[in-house]
Structure formats: structure tokens, C-alpha cells
Amino acid sequence: MADVIKVLLVDDHQVVRRGLRTFLEVQDDIEVVGEAADGAEGVDRAEELRPDVILMDVKMPGMDGVDALRRLRELDNPARVLVVTSFTEQRTVVPALRAGAAGYVYKDVDPDALAGAIRSVHAGHILLQPEVAGALLAQEESNSGTGRAGSLTEREREVLGLIADGRSNREIARALVLSEKTVKTHVSNILMKLDLADRTQAALWAVRHGVTG
Numbered sequence: 001m002a003d004v005i006k007v008l009l010v011d012d013h014q015v016v017r018r019g020l021r022t023f024l025e026v027q028d029d030i031e032v033v034g035e036a037a038d039g040a041e042g043v044d045r046a047e048e049l050r051p052d053v054i055l056m057d058v059k060m061p062g063m064d065g066v067d068a069l070r071r072l073r074e075l076d077n078p079a080r081v082l083v084v085t086s087f088t089e090q091r092t093v094v095p096a097l098r099a100g101a102a103g104y105v106y107k108d109v110d111p112d113a114l115a116g117a118i119r120s121v122h123a124g125h126i127l128l129q130p131e132v133a134g135a136l137l138a139q140e141e142s143n144s145g146t147g148r149a150g151s152l153t154e155r156e157r158e159v160l161g162l163i164a165d166g167r168s169n170r171e172i173a174r175a176l177v178l179s180e181k182t183v184k185t186h187v188s189n190i191l192m193k194l195d196l197a198d199r200t201q202a203a204l205w206a207v208r209h210g211v212t213g
Contacts, residue, residue, distance in 0.1 A: 005122050008051040008079070009035045010042035010068065012060040016107070020055060020084075023111045030118060039068030046072060051079050053122050058085045058096055069099035080121045084109070097200055103127030124168025126200050151193045157211055159186040163199055164206035 007030055009017045014037070021032045034049045036042035039056075040063040046054060054072075058065035069081055080102040085092070097104065102121040105114060120127050152160065155176075162172045169183045176183070187199065196202050205211075 004029055004031045005053055005118060006031055006033045006049070006051040007118060008033060008042065008045055008049060008054045010039065010054060010065070011057040011084070012037050024115070027115050030115065039063030039065055042068050043071045043075070046077050046079055047075060053118050054079045054081045055084045056081050056101070058083055058092055066095045066099050069096065069101060073100045082117055082121050082127070097128070098197065100198055102200070124170065125166045126203050152190065156186050156190050159183060160190050160202060160206045161211050163187070164203045164211060166203070
């Protein structure tokens, strides 16, 4: 049996949390390990419970989802965050992704698709809906990193192309016949050379500059 994915629910609406829990608890490979009603509580619970995936609302009283994402990054919490929200405006989408979200889905997402999204981000993939990716690309168009492709080695370009294809470190290691540790080193070098914050920005930079796997 596959390892069970531990999930933390962070949403200020109890009805939403209850609905998510009710559905996820029937999934054999997903376990809801806790809940939180705002970003601050979510960060505390994430540090306490060490979930694999966090389902995070964006608009919450007190500390919102974006600030919670930033705080989790500061704490180097390894949880993958899947933003689940009804907000579609670019001003909401882009900050959440830039703060470190691994994926972004809407609250009306099909339940089976949500379970698939949880499995996908847990596996290391970046999950963006097309219009969301377009918004982030537009926002990132002037990012530093432009013109720095020449600083990448050939192997780093191969790794970057596979990141753009949504591959996890494990999948990249298999594709290139490398160890996962070596892949992680390449990813760190890519982010440093292109002055990017995370894999999401790296994937979008690769798409914008035609680097494909």
C-alpha cells in the first residue's frame, strides 16, 4: 500500500473544513491530521503535526493564506501547500504562488480532482490551472533571471526543462539516471543562478524562455 498522505485543513469556514474532511476521509491514501481556522493557527499546527500537504484558504481573518505561506517558508516547513479558494483575481493568485504555493485550485473543484491534486503536489509536481499560470507569467515577465540562461550548464538546462514539464525530483532522477541528491543540488543551483525563489518560478521562467524537457 502507498504511504498515507497527511493533510492539514486551513480555512476560516467550519462548513468548508467539514466538507473537505468528510470527502478526504474516504480516501485510502489520505488522512486529515488536523484543522485550523486562520493562517496563524495553520502555521502552528503545521509545525506541530508536520503534514505532507496543507489545503490553505487565501482570504482569512488575522493572518491570511499568503502571510501563512511566507511564514512556513521562513520556518523551512517541508509541507506542500495547495491553495483552495474561490478567489480568481490576479492580485490574489500571484502573491499566493510567489509565496510558495505548490498548486492552486478552486473551491468548486470536483472532489476526485481535488484528491488527485493532493497526490500530485505531494509527489512534487506544480499544479496550476491555465489561467492562473498565465496571470503569473504576466506578473513575472520582468523578473530578474532574464538573460541568465547562459549561466546554466547543459545538465542544469535539462533539469530545468523537466521541472517545466512538472516532474518531481524523483522523476527527474530516473529520467537522467542521477541520484535524487544530485537533482536537488542542480535545482538549488538553478534557483541561485536565475535568482528565483522556488520551483514554480523556475517552471514558469523555463516556459517563458523556451527551455523544455
